[in-house]
Amino acid sequence: MSVTDTFIGRQPILNAEGKCVAYELLYRSKGATRAVFEDDTKATTRVIINLVHNIGISSIIGDKAGYINVDDHTLLSDTLLSVPKEQFVFEILEYTKMSVAIVERVRQLHDFGYRFALDDFSCNSKNIEYFKALFPFIDIIKIDLLEKPACSIEEIGQKFKPYNVVLLAEKVEDMETFERCKKAGFDLFQGYFFEKPTVVEGKSIEPSVINAIDMINILYTTTDMNVVSQKFSLYPELTFNLLRYINSSKYSFKKDITSIKQILNLLGPSRLRSWLSLFLYGSTKERIFQEAITDAARFRANMMSELVSAHGKPELADEAFLTGSLSLIDTYLQIDMHEIIEKIQLSKSIEEALLKREGYFGKFLSITEKLEKTDRIQSVIEHLAPKINLSPVQLYALYCKSSDIACIVEAK
Secondary structure, three states: OOEOOOOOEEEEEEEOOOOEEEEEEEOOOOOOOOOOOOOHHHHHHHHHHHHHHHHOHHHHHOOOEEEEEEOHHHHHOOHHHHOOHHHEEEEEOOOOOOOHHHHHHHHHHHHOOOEEEEOOOOOOHHHHHHHHHHHHHOOEEEEEHHHOOOOOHHHHHHHOHHHOOEEEEEOOOOHHHHHHHHHHOOOEEOOOHHHOOOOOOOOOOOHHHHHHHHHHHHHHHOOOHHHHHHHHOOOHHHHHHHHHHHHHOOOOOOOOOOOHHHHHHHHOHHHHHHHHHHHOOOOOOOOOOHHHHHHHHHHHHHHHHHHHHHOOOHHHHHHHHHHHHHOOHHHHHOOOHHHHHHHOOOOHHHHHHHHHOOHHHHHHHHHHHHHHHOOOHHHHHHHHHHHHOOOHHHHHHHHHHHHOOOOOOOEO
């Protein structure tokens, strides 16, 4: 069995307030070292068919928009007609061959309500002239900031002002660039700049987070659920959220819940620590990039748990989950990781992973981060799978499960 080009990944697209508004669906392996795709048009068609007919769009993108790459062959086919136009943006690839037929087709689809973006767009005058006939029907222009644009960020903003298009900055790597792009007129952003914390001196940890940290520490020092439940009673917010969690999770009770202690005994110390670690991201005040960071932390936690289980150590799954979920807490709280770890009683192996990406958990955390951040999902999976004695199909299945999306690998 060999894997064809139906791997799919997602990369969040954020607005200027840091809210996730869409996902780019990464169905091909850009920049692969070998020819993975014999036919990009067939690859796109297969992914669209799977999305619409086999999986269901909500499984992949929920109620957010989805961005899908298309070339001239796909545009001229009837493939796009099977996709609900209200929920998708079609990215016209940078190597699309311009022609009268392409311009007319995009115009027709745009009149029908389809939305289009120009992908990896170069702002040099020659490229603008080449695609200019499409501009009246283009809603979004994507600028890859790592491809050394011919213009500065500020010049890009000025150059595209007359065209009434939304500018999307791709591969934004730091907060400074994010702020420059915003000021220059960019509206949408892709990249992992939100995972790099800007530490502000003198920041304090808010009370709800301190309470959750206190409970994590208690659960490392005792397994006596009488002691734990008494401590929980001091924190009504934690109690309320624990009840919400238990009622929305896979757990079901044959009889009514009569006490917190009943829930605590059901979950056990390690699972409680895992839940508390994700609760740390549930701030009562709105934070920039809150949803994106929380989603990334949840993916890391799930992926870490799945990886160690697949590696033959299911007994370490909860500890791996805790490692993954805490790996972005410094970014979320905007506090140095060393300061946070000083306040939480963690095992040495988790500390090594969080601070240095070293040790058993550090190895899997590094793998998880590569899977999370790549826009070359197929080539990364094929590269990483042998390192942990898994097949690409197995690793991709874990990736899909951890992302809470359906797996659509096909075999040939």
